Amino acid sequence: MTITTRFNLLGGIALLTTSLAAQAQGPAAPQDILPSTAAPKSTTPAPAPATPVAAPVAIPAAPAQPLVQQWNVADAKVLLAAIEKIGDDGLIPADYQPQALRDAIAAGKGDALDRAASTSFAWLVEDLRDGRAPMSARKQWFVIDPDADRMPTAALMTRALDTHDINGVLADLAPTHPDYARLKKELAATPKAETKKRALIRANMDRWRWLARDLGKQYLITNVPEMQLRLTVNDKIIRTYRTIVGKPGKTATPQLAEIVEGVIFNPTWTVPQSIVKGEGLGARLLANPASARAQGYKVTRGANGFVSVVQQPGANNSLGLIKLDMPNPHAIFLHDTPNRNLFNQDSRALSHGCIRTERALEMAITMAIIGGGASAEEAVAISKSKEYTRVPMVKQVPVYITYFTMAQDINGKLATFNDLYARDAPVLASFEKPRQANRARRTDEKVVEIVDDLQT
Template identity: 65%
Template sequence: MNFSVKFSLLTVATLSIPVSAVAQEDLTRQVPQTAPPATVSNPVIQAVPGITFEQPKPVIEEWSKKDAKALLTFIEGVGADGLDPAEYRPDDLRQALADGTVNVSQNVDDWSDLDATGEELSLSEVASQSFTWLVEDLRDGRTPMEDRKQWFVIDSDPDFYPTSDLMTEALQQHDVAGVLKSLNPTHPDYAVLKQALANTPKTETKKRKLIRANMDRWRWLPRDLGTQYLITNVPEYQLRLTVNNKIIRTYKTVVGKPGRTATPQLAEVVEGVVFNPTWTVPQSIVKGEGLGQKVLNNPTWAANAGYKATKSENGFINVVQQPGPGNSLGMMKLDMPNEHAIFLHDTPAKNYFNRDQRALSHGCIRTERALELAITMAILGDGVSKDDAVAISKSGEYTKVALKKTMPVYITYFTMATDIDGKLRTFDDIYDRDAPVLASFDQPRERNRTRVTDEEVVPIEDPGL
């Protein structure tokens, strides 16, 4: 696409070969990366130029018959992308091509987006509106926000790829299909799911529906996730370090228990690495479980467990667990500020990584080989050298390393995706998030969809298992 870029590009260092991050030497080559996605919970990212939440006005341009026929052909084949051709009014477009206008008196509400005063629409009006609906679903996803449970990402694609720019380019270049196809997510999983849909008989309706739902989940995210990022598929219990859409390293994870402590879906940015972190114990444990008094009354036990407590004049007890191998955050955490208080961190309970079902935490994501990941991030983020990162990790002292080159981290939820071995698999719907997405495909497409969730943000208090 030949769009004028309205934001400055970021650069990040990338791995030159897929070897252990601790042994990695060549971290100097610079590669371009698009700006990270806007999110509900990160005000810094939310300030990406162009982010607005007003509904766009209808875009109407002049369409030739040739371009309109190309649009009709694309609509007729859009089932390959998991969408229903009928939702983009091919019959009306076909009639407008034949007659120059179409009478919509029988279904005027279907065309209400145009604010048309009469009962007849021109070919250009019909084609412009059908193109707009296609863009919205291919670029942003068809699933309404209320059916995306615990989804807290604001997709910035509508701002980087406005419908008006797309339509102008499609008509100027006479490449309607090319422009619409260019909206497909660039992550390889989308193409894998698309091929799986093509290979699945129409009689297998349940499987086809699940494929369509997970194809749409990719459209909820930014079209391009960037050159270098972390991504975790919660139901798979795996974290990936990815460069140019290739997996460099994988790590087992432990994620939130189903219910109120389920891990939400986020797109945040790692701004720093905390080595040898402290843990401020939440009041639900300090007061609710009596830990505060226990620490104050048993100084020897508290010292052995790494707890320090202070008591104010009004009786408020604050407990902080000091750095050490027994700390509930382990030896590191990734600093990724967000209002959910979700982050990736180490854990002293390494045995949990040996379980098949690992939805065991209070929401945060515990990471296998966390110290290796921390040192990797510190190096890639140009925070410290490899030797310094290793020395800091061994010091036993709380140290926060700020990253000069931040990295996006995507916390996703796919129930059909390629696993870390590259095989397409289904994963358990551990949080029961599939049902509303699947049900939305049985309902008429929702127009003028909001980009912002109104779901409650539940900050995670307790990182312990």
């Protein structure tokens, strides 16, 4: 890194962090929607934005039959009106038993009304809060949505009935990200005859409901089909970076919500055995020690014949100059690459699954600063040291690896993106089938550990 480059980078980072600080003083993130009878919040200092990492314990499906609460006719009529207009949010009125609710309203206050209204309300809450598509339609979707725990159905029903604000409670379930409102507006403007476009809009609105309603104050979010990464503060884009994502097939990038726990400068790369043995790299390097040294590989063969290959820090390292440490079972992370020329390609589905990031050093230094682990000067010095260094994130930042085929692009224009991994079809098909009750909250797809290397 030249002196000029160093100071240009520092200047850019200084401006960026100033902007981040200013943006962070904006409006507070919306609070969890809890009933007025909820226990007081702890006075313990709040942690970093809600951790979207999957819990290690299994999460049971919601009960098939919701709790029944007492409804009056006036509140039930408001609920019925909300159901009749729920198509505005890309959902299907018939899913929520409007005729059964009409009949119960006509019969007046009593057990039948309580059962019908409670069922309709609970199912409507589940779909607005958690998404309508079942897990079987969410291919490679490993995000655990925390909203059902933060906003329990029974508590929402109690609040709606206590305040007689059915519409307000339902409206507050909408994702806060501006893309959701943008898609809703587009759905309203799209003629009913344009069935394919309307179906695609509905599917992508539903994908927003699969995520946490509030993504946090500061986060990284990448849309795999768009092949772009955003650094976002209060849902406003601060920086964008082109990305290289997984090739279709076995190395397709899965969808995750994880936490950056550290920034690794000058990383080493322990080559997976699928490449060392499966692709013959170990044998080739053992046969040509000079080539191994030139590429920065340290090759070790144990007494039992096991070959390990570790690429040392350097310009040729497959991970480039940095990686973000975001532990997850898939071994997916964001990192640099020595093949930066590939960012100039329009189609960048080239990796073994990890997210290679344009201007990764700038991103890493920014993460180290906003995470409280290092100053800009310290981070630049560490990056120049050529030594493996992990800078911990005191303030952890969420990373969302998403999959939207219709969304606002980095210029704020609504756009459609190539369905790289053919993940639209099962979502679209699920909307053509009856609503599935008692849905699981966790996918039963197997975790596939993804690896990345210098191929292409």
